[in-house]
Amino acid sequence: MPWPAATRSGNASVVQLPPHDIPTRHNSINHTAAGGQRAMMHFITALPAEARPLIEHFRLRDKCTNGGFPVYRNDGMALSVSGPGKVAAAAATASLAAQDSSRATNAWLNIGIAGHATLSVGRGILVNHISDRATGKAWYPPQLIDTNLPRCSLTTVDIPETGYAGDSLYDMEASGFFPVACRFSTAELVQCFKVVSDNREQTTSGITAQLCERLIADQLDVIEHLVQALAGFAEEHAAWHAPHPEQERLTTHWHFTVAQQHRLARLAQRWKTLLPGEPLWSKELGKLGTAGAVLLRLEQHLDSMVVELG
Amino acid sequence: MFNTIYIEEQVANHPRTRELCARFPQAARVSCQRYGEVFNPRAQNFRLQKQQPALILASKHRHRVLAAPNGYGIGSSSNYYFSHMLNCLYDCRYCFLQGMYRSAHYVLYVNYEDFGSDIDCILADNNDTDCWFFSGYDCDSLALEPVSEFTQHFLPFFATRPTAHLELRTKSTQIRSLLHREPLPNVVVAFSFTPGEMHRALEHRVPTVERRLDAMAQLQQAGWLTGLRFDPLIYQDNYREQYRRLFRQVFEHLDADRLHSVSLGTFRLPRAYFKNIVQLYPDEPLFAGAFAETCGMVSYPPELEQELNAFCTEELLRYIPEQLLFPCSLAA
Numbered sequence: 001m002p003w004p005a006a007t008r009s010g011n012a013s014v015v016q017l018p019p020h021d022i023p024t025r026h027n028s029i030n031h032t033a034a035g036g037q038r039a040m041m042h043f044i045t046a047l048p049a050e051a052r053p054l055i056e057h058f059r060l061r062d063k064c065t066n067g068g069f070p071v072y073r074n075d076g077m078a079l080s081v082s083g084p085g086k087v088a089a090a091a092a093t094a095s096l097a098a099q100d101s102s103r104a105t106n107a108w109l110n111i112g113i114a115g116h117a118t119l120s121v122g123r124g125i126l127v128n129h130i131s132d133r134a135t136g137k138a139w140y141p142p143q144l145i146d147t148n149l150p151r152c153s154l155t156t157v158d159i160p161e162t163g164y165a166g167d168s169l170y171d172m173e174a175s176g177f178f179p180v181a182c183r184f185s186t187a188e189l190v191q192c193f194k195v196v197s198d199n200r201e202q203t204t205s206g207i208t209a210q211l212c213e214r215l216i217a218d219q220l221d222v223i224e225h226l227v228q229a230l231a232g233f234a235e236e237h238a239a240w241h242a243p244h245p246e247q248e249r250l251t252t253h254w255h256f257t258v259a260q261q262h263r264l265a266r267l268a269q270r271w272k273t274l275l276p277g278e279p280l281w282s283k284e285l286g287k288l289g290t291a292g293a294v295l296l297r298l299e300q301h302l303d304s305m306v307v308e309l310g
Numbered sequence: 311m312f313n314t315i316y317i318e319e320q321v322a323n324h325p326r327t328r329e330l331c332a333r334f335p336q337a338a339r340v341s342c343q344r345y346g347e348v349f350n351p352r353a354q355n356f357r358l359q360k361q362q363p364a365l366i367l368a369s370k371h372r373h374r375v376l377a378a379p380n381g382y383g384i385g386s387s388s389n390y391y392f393s394h395m396l397n398c399l400y401d402c403r404y405c406f407l408q409g410m411y412r413s414a415h416y417v418l419y420v421n422y423e424d425f426g427s428d429i430d431c432i433l434a435d436n437n438d439t440d441c442w443f444f445s446g447y448d449c450d451s452l453a454l455e456p457v458s459e460f461t462q463h464f465l466p467f468f469a470t471r472p473t474a475h476l477e478l479r480t481k482s483t484q485i486r487s488l489l490h491r492e493p494l495p496n497v498v499v500a501f502s503f504t505p506g507e508m509h510r511a512l513e514h515r516v517p518t519v520e521r522r523l524d525a526m527a528q529l530q531q532a533g534w535l536t537g538l539r540f541d542p543l544i545y546q547d548n549y550r551e552q553y554r555r556l557f558r559q560v561f562e563h564l565d566a567d568r569l570h571s572v573s574l575g576t577f578r579l580p581r582a583y584f585k586n587i588v589q590l591y592p593d594e595p596l597f598a599g600a601f602a603e604t605c606g607m608v609s610y611p612p613e614l615e616q617e618l619n620a621f622c623t624e625e626l627l628r629y630i631p632e633q634l635l636f637p638c639s640l641a642a
Binding site for chain 2: 128129138139140142143144146151152153182183185186187188189190233236237240241266269270272273274302303304305306307308309310
């Protein structure tokens with residue numbers, strides 16, 4: 001996808017923060033899953049013009065460039081502006097993932113403009129197949145989101161595409177973004193949403209930063225829906241793996257080796273499942289001298305229980 | 311039913327592919343070189359995908375018909391299995407497929423004719439002695455019948471090969487295609503059951519015990535050989551009463567004299583699959599109880615397993631002769 005000349009120039013990475021009093025329809029999402037695990041929504045955009053409507057809509061603030069890329073945040077979301085190209089997209093994704101590595105579950109959405117031979121400018125498309133023209137590699141973002149949005153394949157190219165071969169979108173980032181995001185999350189929580197900015201009739205020469213910003217802004221309802229859906233999946237995922245709230249009390253009280261910590265985590269999960277509401281910690285447990293003895297006691301108790309299904 | 315259909319390039323023009331795509335015009339079609347590109351990548355979550363599985367149309371190149379593991383079978387020494395599909399419409403919490411595959415998408419191999427050729431080769435290798443072919447290991451044999459038309463293809467095939475025996479293993483009530491044709495003496499339709507309480511807790515999207523029994527009774531009346539599969543046997547509080555009630559219900563509905571075989575086996579999984587499933591469903595009570603590992607297989611502790619097996623065997627033998635009963639051993 002050819003980037004507009006204005007945004008390929010030196011000022012590409014500068015985004016003006018929205019004034020704090022800008023009214024927005026939706027500002028943040030409660031991403032706290034059961035058990036206190038937090039899910040985080042991440043956006044990667046290539047261009048400041050693509051980022052600006054999102055920053056305003058989701059009231060992302062606190063611009064920070066510690067990781068080498070500008071990042072904007074609110075409580076449950078973060079957006080990084082990578083600059084054009086798949087290498088930049090991969091690097092920005094990895095950088096953002098590293099910054100949020102303590103989060104249990106991360107959802108990822110690459111939002112940007114793309115070209116297509118025939119689709120009309122302004123159409124929003126959910127990508128179901130990403131291929132990298134240079135390497136021939138392919139990825140398939142799982143399509144779990146319930147939406148009537150059109151879906152399409154996307155080819156990531158290294159130089160702007162003007163031929164628009166086949167029924168494919170063209171961009172310059174997705175093949176950098178997707179595989180890297182999948183290293184930090186499950187693929188169901190990693191998606192690409194593109195808005196058609198150019199086609200055979202309305203070529204790349206007509207793309208400006210203003211047009212780019214408007215194209216994304218016009219899709220905010222759709223983006224909101226995608227974010228809600230991804231956040232829902234992420235919360236579910238986080239809730240499944242939420243640790244027992246008292247687990248930390250045990251690890252503070254006794255020294256558990258790494259292997260013992262894994263064993264404890266599973267025993268605590270079993271405890272939560274078989275004895276919901278029953279405290280893991282007890283006076284009797286507190287009298288035990290070693291982590292090994294604690295594990296043994298918990299295991300014996302759980303193994304002696306008769307399971308009730310449903 | 312499907313919002314996305316992935317299609318291997320090689321089968322894009324296969325008549326079965328064209329027919330299937332025409333049946334789901336709303337589904338987005340995505341071309342792929344090999345289905346493994348979609349099905350096998352690491353970063354996938356079976357549990358999340360199970361909420362909206364896609365259909366993958368592919369060709370099975372090799373290992374189409376395989377020898378069944380030791381300990382399985384219903385009387386014959388030559389046992390094979392084949393899977394025209396990977397994964398199942400249903401969502402049974404005890405199912406090994408959750409631990410075996412990374413993806414919950416349904417893979418449908420459209421090259422049925424190649425499966426047939428392989429079965430013919432095996433029959434020839436066995437000098438046309440009796441061989442059993444089990445079709446419901448990696449999928450449910452009938453659940454996706456309206457889409458796959460599996461029996462429409464394979465029943466005529468087995469009709470002309472009397473030494474080849476086919477087991478259709480299912481929890482489905484999709485029996486129309488069977489009722490619409492003459493029963494075959496070398497085909498057994500085997501239904502799996504757990505007690506109603508376990509069905510409600512563990513067998514998501516599966517027809518109720520009653521509906522399955524109705525379907526089975528209809529098949530019996532139409533002259534089809536039927537089988538009962540109490541596999542896996544599940545342990546839980548009050549299991550004795552629940553299995554006793556299930557067996558009573560089953561044999562009140564069915565004609566025991568028209569049963570081909572009954573098999574049973576306790577819940578068991580290869581260690582790696584068990585580990586994967588626990589990772590996916592750490593909150594599932596089924597996996598929160600006591601388990602033990604023997605020779606790489608995870609099952610209930612030996613004394614519990616023995617108790618469960620012995621109880622169910624004894625109860626079943628109140629209704630059927632011993633020669634009809636085939637226990638599945640853990641050694642498998």
